[in-house]
Amino acid sequence: xxxxxxxxxxxxxxxxxxxxxxxxxxxxxxxxxxxxxxxxxxxxxxxxxxxxxxxxxxxxxxxxxxxxxxxxxxxxxxxxxxxxxxxxxxxxxxxxxxxxxxxxxxxxxxxxxxxxxxxxxxxxxxxxxxxxxxxxxxxxxxxxxxxxxxxx
Amino acid sequence: xxxxxxxxxxxxxxxxxxxxxxxxxxxxxxxxxxxxxxxxxxxxxxxxxxxxxxxxxxxxxxxxxxxxxxxxxxxxxxxxxxxxxxxxxxxxxxxxxxxxxxxxxxxxxxxxxxxxxxxxxxxxxxxxxxxxxxxxxxxxxxxxxxxxxxxx
DNA sequence: TCCATTCGGTTTCAACTTGAAACCATTGCG
DNA sequence: CGCAATGGTTTCAAGTTGAAACCGAATGGA
Numbered sequence: 001x002x003x004x005x006x007x008x009x010x011x012x013x014x015x016x017x018x019x020x021x022x023x024x025x026x027x028x029x030x031x032x033x034x035x036x037x038x039x040x041x042x043x044x045x046x047x048x049x050x051x052x053x054x055x056x057x058x059x060x061x062x063x064x065x066x067x068x069x070x071x072x073x074x075x076x077x078x079x080x081x082x083x084x085x086x087x088x089x090x091x092x093x094x095x096x097x098x099x100x101x102x103x104x105x106x107x108x109x110x111x112x113x114x115x116x117x118x119x120x121x122x123x124x125x126x127x128x129x130x131x132x133x134x135x136x137x138x139x140x141x142x143x144x145x146x147x148x149x150x151x152x
Numbered sequence: 153x154x155x156x157x158x159x160x161x162x163x164x165x166x167x168x169x170x171x172x173x174x175x176x177x178x179x180x181x182x183x184x185x186x187x188x189x190x191x192x193x194x195x196x197x198x199x200x201x202x203x204x205x206x207x208x209x210x211x212x213x214x215x216x217x218x219x220x221x222x223x224x225x226x227x228x229x230x231x232x233x234x235x236x237x238x239x240x241x242x243x244x245x246x247x248x249x250x251x252x253x254x255x256x257x258x259x260x261x262x263x264x265x266x267x268x269x270x271x272x273x274x275x276x277x278x279x280x281x282x283x284x285x286x287x288x289x290x291x292x293x294x295x296x297x298x299x300x301x302x303x304x
Numbered sequence: 305t306c307c308a309t310t311c312g313g314t315t316t317c318a319a320c321t322t323g324a325a326a327c328c329a330t331t332g333c334g
Numbered sequence: 335c336g337c338a339a340t341g342g343t344t345t346c347a348a349g350t351t352g353a354a355a356c357c358g359a360a361t362g363g364a
Contacts, residue, residue: 119283
C-alpha cells in the first residue's frame with residue numbers, strides 16, 4: 001500500500017476540500033466550533049472521541065487553516081481553537097448537510113431539532129441554488145466549466 | 153477496539169448523514185453520478201479507486217438509499233447505479249463544498265473551473281442562508297432548536 | 305508545603321480498514 | 335470455440351483508528 005489515497009492535488013475542487021475535512025470527526029469539530037466551543041476538553045467531551053484522534057484532527061484542521069490557535073484568555077498556559085475565515089466558510093456546507101439530514105435522517109416521532117435564526121428563533125429557509133439571473137436551479141442543472149480566460 | 157465509531161444513532165443531524173457519506177469516496181461517487189455516470193466501470197475509471205473499495209462504497213450508498221440499481225438499458229446482465237431523490241438532495245452539499253473549494257483551494261494561476269448554469273453557461277450565484285423573513289444570515293447566526301411541539 | 309486533580313496532550317498496541325493485485329464468473333463477439 | 339471486456343470478490347500487507355495508559359505543567363486545597 002502506498003499510502004491512504006490523498007486528493008490534495010486532485011483537479012477537482014470537490015475532492016480537494018475533502019482532503020481537509022473528509023473524515024467523520026473534522027466536520028463535527030467545526031460544527032462544535034460554530035457552537036462556540038474552543039477548548040480541547042470541550043470538543044473531547046462533546047464528541048466522545050479518543051484524545052489522540054482529536055489531537056490529530058485539530059492539528060490537521062489548524063494545518064489547513066480552518067482553525068487557528070489563540071492564547072487562552074484566562075491567562076492559562078493553554079490555547080484555544082477558533083475558526084478562521086476559511087473555517088467559517090464551511091457554514092454553508094454544514095447547513096446543506098444539516099438540511100439533508102433533517103429531510104432524510106430524522107426518525108418519525110423523534111424530537112425534531114432544526115436550524116433556526118438565532119435572532120428570531122424561527123426556522124431558516126431551505127438552501128437554493130440560483131443562476132446568475134436569479135432563476136432557481138434544480139439538482140443537476142449545473143455543470144463545470146473552465147474559465148482559463150475570463151469570458152467577456 | 154470496539155469498531156470504527158459510527159454516528160448512525162447520534163442525535164445530531166449532521167453526524168448521522170456523515171455516516172452515510174462521510175468518507176472520501178462516497179461524495180465523489182455522488183458527484184460523478186450527477187455528471188451522468190452510471191456504470192461501475194465509469195466510476196472506477198473516473199476515480200481511480202480500487203475495485204473492492206468502489207464495490208463497498210456503492211453497496212453502502214445503495215444501502216443508504218442514495219443510489220439505486222436499475223437494470224442496464226442495453227439489455228446486458230449488468231445494472232447501473234442512479235441517484236435516488238435522496239441522493240439528488242446532496243446537490244446542495246456538493247455545491248456548498250464546491251464553492252468553498254473554489255474560494256479557498258484553487259491555486260493561483262491554475263485553470264479555474266467552476267460551476268455554471270447548464271443552460272446559460274454562466275456561473276451560478278453563491279449560496280446564501282436566509283431567515284424565514286428573508287434576512288440574510290451570516291455564518292454563526294443560527295442555532296439549533298427543538299420543535300417537539302410545533303411552536304405557534 | 306505537598307498531595308491531588310485538571311488540562312492537554314503523546315505513546316502504545318491490537319483490531320480494523322484500505323488498496324493493489326490476482327482471481328473469477330458472465331456475456332459479447334469473431 | 336477462444337478471447338476480451340465488464341463487474342465484481344478474495345487475499346494479504348501496510349496504514350489508520352481508538353481505548354487506555356502515561357506524562358508534564360498548572361492550579362487547588364488541606
